[in-house]
Amino acid sequence: MNPRDISTLRAIMEALRTPVTGCPWDLQQDxxxxxxxTIEEAYExxxxxxxxxxxxxxxxxxxxxxxPIYHAQMAAEEGSFTFDDVVEAVVKKMIRRHxxxxxxxxxxxxxxxxxxxxxNKAKERAGQPKQGVLDAVPIALPGLTRAIKLQAKAAKVGFxxxxxxxxxxxxxEEIAEFRAAPGAEKAAEFGDxxxxxxxxxxxxxxxxxxxxxxxxxxxxxxxxYIEAELEKSGKTPRDSNLDEMDxxxxxxxxxxxx
Numbered sequence: 001m002n003p004r005d006i007s008t009l010r011a012i013m014e015a016l017r018t019p020v021t022g023c024p025w026d027l028q029q030d031x032x033x034x035x036x037x038t039i040e041e042a043y044e045x046x047x048x049x050x051x052x053x054x055x056x057x058x059x060x061x062x063x064x065x066x067x068p069i070y071h072a073q074m075a076a077e078e079g080s081f082t083f084d085d086v087v088e089a090v091v092k093k094m095i096r097r098h099x100x101x102x103x104x105x106x107x108x109x110x111x112x113x114x115x116x117x118x119x120n121k122a123k124e125r126a127g128q129p130k131q132g133v134l135d136a137v138p139i140a141l142p143g144l145t146r147a148i149k150l151q152a153k154a155a156k157v158g159f160x161x162x163x164x165x166x167x168x169x170x171x172x173e174e175i176a177e178f179r180a181a182p183g184a185e186k187a188a189e190f191g192d193x194x195x196x197x198x199x200x201x202x203x204x205x206x207x208x209x210x211x212x213x214x215x216x217x218x219x220x221x222x223x224x225y226i227e228a229e230l231e232k233s234g235k236t237p238r239d240s241n242l243d244e245m246d247x248x249x250x251x252x253x254x255x256x257x258x
Contacts, residue, residue, distance in 0.1 A: 009066065010083060013073045031074060038067040039140065050213070133157055144208040147198035155202075164203040171196045225252040 001008045016026040041064040048057040072083035099107035133156075137149045154160065161167050174196050178189040201208035226248040230240055237245060 010069055010073070013066070013069050017073055017077065029070075029074075031071060034067070034070055034074075035140070038064075038071070041067055142209055143194070144198050144201075144212065147195050148202045148208060151199050151202050161199070161203070164200060167196060167199045167203060171200070222249055222252040222256075225249075225255075 001011065015021070016023045019027065041060065045057065045060045045064050048054075048060045068086060069083060072081065072086050076082045095102045133153050134150055137146060137153060139146070141149065151160070161170070171193065174189065174193045178186065178193055181189045198208050200206075201211065226245050227237060229248050229251070230236060230245075
């Protein structure tokens with residue numbers, strides 16, 4: 001078995017899913033149970049990229065590659081489709097969507113015409129069940145990302161605030177409603193605040209997920225500084241108090257600005 005051949009990985013997956021001789025855990029899985037792992041592996045790829053660690057990226061891409069093979073194996077078992085069908089579908093789609101690269105001279109020239117992409121997408125949707133404006137936005141996307149995509153879809157048909165200032169006012173309104181809401185309604189009102197904040201990011205062209213990830217990293221970095229400084233005194237955060245830790249937090253902020 002050649003470990004550099006995709007057919008080897010497919011054979012391994014098939015063996016893991018073979019009744020009696022396969023892996024008991026793998027045999028118990030289905031599309032629903034594996035879906036969270038697919039999402040998790042994509043995030044781990046993104047994390048390796050963010051850290052600039054190419055060795056980890058290579059490893060994580062392998063984990064991610066296993067996911068479509070896993071899903072395709074389960075689909076083949078039930079007779080839905082195979083891995084070859086998956087490859088064929090994406091190959092055809094890439095060629096179809098890039099006539100400026102793979103088409104003849106006439107196709108390449110047409111690609112430059114105004115409205116080409118919209119016309120091409122309309123052709124792909126022809127024959128498919130009619131969808132609402134928001135139906136194509138995947139439910140499983142991260143909350144902030146999905147909020148922005150929903151807002152962007154609605155904006156394309158004119159359902160949008162004319163100015164980001166209107167969104168600022170909406171945030172203030174949502175915060176007031178959150179503060180006044182009884183306990184049972186707090187979660188729903190909090191969601192409205194986050195949705196409005198995501199709308200600000202969309203209006204200003206900010207990648208909300210990236211911004212939040214950066215803030216998470218900043219919080220982690222500064223808190224580690226607090227732990228390190230307390231350790232010098234033989235203490236832990238549990239042995240400290242808010243005033244002491246807040247002062248160290250401010251020190252960490254100051255050091256980052258140097």
